[in-house]
Amino acid sequence: MxxxxxxxxxxxxxxxxxxxxxxxxxxxxxxxxxxxxxxxxxxxxxxxxxxxxxxxxxxxxxxxxxxxxxxxxxxxxxxxxxxxxxxxxxxxxxxxxxxxxxxxxxxxxxxxxxxxxxxxxxxSDRPLLFLDVDGPLIPFGAPAPHLGERSADLSAPPPPPTGANPLLARIDPRHGTRLSALPCDLVWATTWMADANEVISPLLGLPELPVVDWPDSDDEGPLHWKTRGLVGWAAGRPFVWVDDEITDADRAWVSAHHHGQALLHRVDPRRGLTHADFATITDWLAQL
Known part of the structure; x- marks a missing residue:
């Protein structure tokens, strides 16, 4: 060395x-x-x-x-x-x-x-999962059904505090258990930055997670501004990127520049993460 x-x-x-x-x-x-x-x-x-x-x-x-x-x-x-x-x-x-x-x-x-x-x-022992907040965890469409189904289980994550951003109520706390069960290391990849650990993690019952620190970028064109940074952060490790703004341009660039396997999974921002999304991610991880 x-x-x-x-x-x-x-x-x-x-x-x-x-x-x-x-x-x-x-x-x-x-x-x-x-x-x-x-x-x-x-x-x-x-x-x-x-x-x-x-x-x-x-x-x-x-x-x-x-x-x-x-x-x-x-x-x-x-x-x-x-x-x-x-x-x-x-x-x-x-x-x-x-x-x-x-x-x-x-x-x-x-x-x-x-x-x-x-x-x-x-x-490269475990794959990464880069997780966005707005769209995947906070859907932009109609309120999700879980909003009227909060469990009385005292072990469940607490609801958003009074006076908090009203959009936080759209987060399904059950996603925390689903994400924790995936055989990968979770990483925040969001403009929420460190606030994701302070605000979002408690609502999901998640521990403090690593946070991608976005470099300044003046890149223009079809490539998402997160793409290069995530490939650099992964450094060859297999990864899943969950976001609502992923395009074919990002998939093509990652395929050409990332030396490991990658799943760029676009979530419908109107609905947020669904059972179908988790099934796709789980199946892909199982094949590694």
Whole structure:
């Protein structure tokens, strides 16, 4: 695996990103790996002996069909690394919190001369399901039948709180159980961004899920603005994309640029997710 040693100064972060780009060789997860490696390197400089005069750190990366990961070995520190909860308005202190958010898993282990912090960004062990909110979960048509059928089961997700967006009442809470039963990793792929975890997940009884962070894009044409970002996020893993705006242009582009299997499933926004949609998704996942 590619490995390089850097001086323990913040001006080396640009070189770290360059090293990762060269190691990636055009891999779909290159930008994500750049970001995580840069955050780990900054953590080494700011919070370990690597940042002292004469200090250094090493960066490792590996890009394979089954896994994408990065690791930084520093010169040790008195405290073990921890991802702290951060103020969303803070301008610093996000490093390991961001690594934890962007990674499937991360950890720290002893290594000469100090410790090695690693992060697995993508793994092909399980397929992904990229889930939109408006349309699939919040239908735009007439209110769904479930609105008059709320269960008295105390274990069911709570209804939207008083004063909440009235469209939230259109969400069928039973979808949470159906989504959780699918053999895949759920990922929010919506303009709701982090609000999907704060607002939508509790209504479905879902845990906090990873969220796709959309890059700025000036692309014009028939391709959906989410398509490139989702393929990059998947990094070769099989995935299902559930959205109400998918077109044949998106399917053709994914077929040409994604190195794994993919199901781009368009949901009728007037009805939202139905039993037929779940059956299609379940059958496709079962064939992997």
């Amino acid at each position: 590619p490995q390089h040693r850097f001086e323990g100064t913040l001006d080396q972060l640009a070189e770290v990103r360059r090293f990762v780009r060269l190691a990636a060789g055009g891999h779909e997860a290159m930008r994500l790996a750049e970001l995580v490696a840069s955050e780990l390197a900054a953590n080494a400089v700011l919070h370990s002996d690597s940042g002292k005069p004469g200090g250094w750190f090493t960066v490792e990366t590996w890009f394979t069909p089954s896994e994408v990961a990065v690791a930084v070995t520093d010169m040790g520190a008195e405290q073990e690394p921890a991802a702290c909860t951060v103020d969303t308005d803070a301008v610093s202190g996000r490093g390991l919190w961001m690594v934890e958010t962007l990674s499937l898993k991360w950890g720290c282990e002893p290594a000469e001369p100090g410790r090695r912090i690693w992060a697995v960004l993508h793994s």
